[in-house]
Amino acid sequence: MEKEEFGKDKSMLYKIKSIDKLADRNLFLKAGCINSGDRIKNIPTRSQIEIMHYILDHINEDVYQRDLEKVLDLRRATISGILGTMEKNGFIERTIDKNDTRIKKITLSPKAKSIYLKGMHYLKSLDEVLIKDISEDDLKTFNKVIEKMHNNLENNINNVFKQ
Secondary structure: OOHHHOOOOOOHHHHHHHHHHHHHHHHHHHOOOEEOOEEOOOOOOHHHHHHHHHHHHOOOOOOEHHHHHHHHOOOHHHHHHHHHHHHHOOOEEEEEOOOOOOOEEEEEOHHHHHHHHHHHHHHHHHHHHHHOOOOHHHHHHHHHHHHHHHHHHHHHHHHHHHO
């Protein structure tokens, strides 16, 4: 691919990353968390909100780090870092499992539950902004295309590991 064919106007990855950054900015503005362009500390990231969602969905079950690794398809070190930050910010508590002292059960703090509910409200309103003035047909096409892109990337990873 020639250099001029892979720029801001042509690159799918650039466009996706640009939308991702704009979504973050919109979320933080909506939540009142941006002050002079800086992010205020102790506001959960989208990954942290996903973890909160999973824990709340499994409120009657014990949740462990390995569960989150599988569900979010993230590496152990990545989840460990996210959980460490969440614990430091008072979003989760980790307690030693009664049956296996090598692992820790993860539970949400009351603070995290409150923040999660607000965060879900912001995410829903941002979804409405994203799809404003886009027809149902265009949304269906977009969903098909983004799913194909996702599958292409997953297949590429699987093919690399097969070699």
